[in-house]
Amino acid sequence: MLVLVVLGCPSPDPDDSGAQDTDTHESEVDVDEDGVAADEDCDDYDPDAYPGNTESWDGRDNDCDGWVDGRGDFAGDHAVSTTAVYEGEDVPFLLDCPTEFARNPGTLSFSVRCEPDQEDADAMLLLGEVLTLTPIDNGVSGQEWVGEVLFQSTNGWSATGSGAASWVGMDQVVLTTVLDTVSLDWSGSGLLSRVE
Numbered sequence: 001m002l003v004l005v006v007l008g009c010p011s012p013d014p015d016d017s018g019a020q021d022t023d024t025h026e027s028e029v030d031v032d033e034d035g036v037a038a039d040e041d042c043d044d045y046d047p048d049a050y051p052g053n054t055e056s057w058d059g060r061d062n063d064c065d066g067w068v069d070g071r072g073d074f075a076g077d078h079a080v081s082t083t084a085v086y087e088g089e090d091v092p093f094l095l096d097c098p099t100e101f102a103r104n105p106g107t108l109s110f111s112v113r114c115e116p117d118q119e120d121a122d123a124m125l126l127l128g129e130v131l132t133l134t135p136i137d138n139g140v141s142g143q144e145w146v147g148e149v150l151f152q153s154t155n156g157w158s159a160t161g162s163g164a165a166s167w168v169g170m171d172q173v174v175l176t177t178v179l180d181t182v183s184l185d186w187s188g189s190g191l192l193s194r195v196e
Contacts, residue, residue: 055170057143067194070143070167074101078112078133078175078190084126085183091122097133101165101175101192108140108165110175112188126184128153133177133188135163143167149177151186161186170194 029038036050042064043049048056051064061068080095097114112133116123130153137147149163161179168174171194179186 067170068105070170070173071103071105073195074103074173074192075099075195076190076192078114078177078188080114080177080186080188082127082179082184082186082188084122084185086122086126091126093120093123093127095188097131097188097190099175099190099192101173103140103173106140107138108135108145109138110135110165112175112177125155128155128157130154133161133163136160140165149179151179159184 029044031038031044032041032047034041034047034050034053036044036052038044041050042061046060048058049060049062049064053062053064055062055065055067057070059068076099078097078099080097081092082095083090083092085091093116095114095116097112099110099112101110102108110133114127114131114133115129116127116131118124118129132152133149134152135147136150139147143166145163145165147163149161150158151161152158159179159181161177163175163177165173165175168191173192175188175190175192177186177188
């Protein structure tokens with residue numbers, strides 16, 4: 001009878017020591033079945049979000065790089081060709097204007113800052129020491145934006161022009177600005193790159 005009792009009792013599991021089992025194979029779990037394990041996937045409940053995927057304009061971080069649909073900060077130069085009319089004469093200027101640009105969910109902002117040659121008397125008179133451009137309309141969705149832009153000079157004048165932004169992939173945006181008035185004809189464009 002004693003032999004039966006000993007044989008009938010299950011032997012203790014060598015892993016039942018009370019210590020936690022750290023080898024759970026959790027890294028091999030792939031809930032969304034996108035081919036990327038949970039510990040490497042930025043969203044293991046979305047099969048369209050995994051490292052190496054192509055980012056698309058759908059409100060998700062498809063490639064797991066931390067950026068969604070062209071959002072983030074961008075910077076670069078805005079090349080400007082402008083002609084001012086002074087006493088009946090056309091006075092042309094070429095400017096390179098540093099630009100900061102940001103896109104957040106549903107909105108954008110930018111600042112184009114032009115500083116003409118301080119030794120150019122015509123530039124100081126007609127454009128001012130500093131000329132800034134900022135958006136008036138800042139709502140954005142998709143890969144393009146079109147809206148009004150405010151031009152402001154330290155000389156005390158301001159005018160309303162137009163602007164457009166279009167994304168080149170997710171990491172670059174082309175910003176254009178236009179102003180066409182009796183006294184100033186302005187055309188600016190620049191390729192801005194994401195600031196990491």
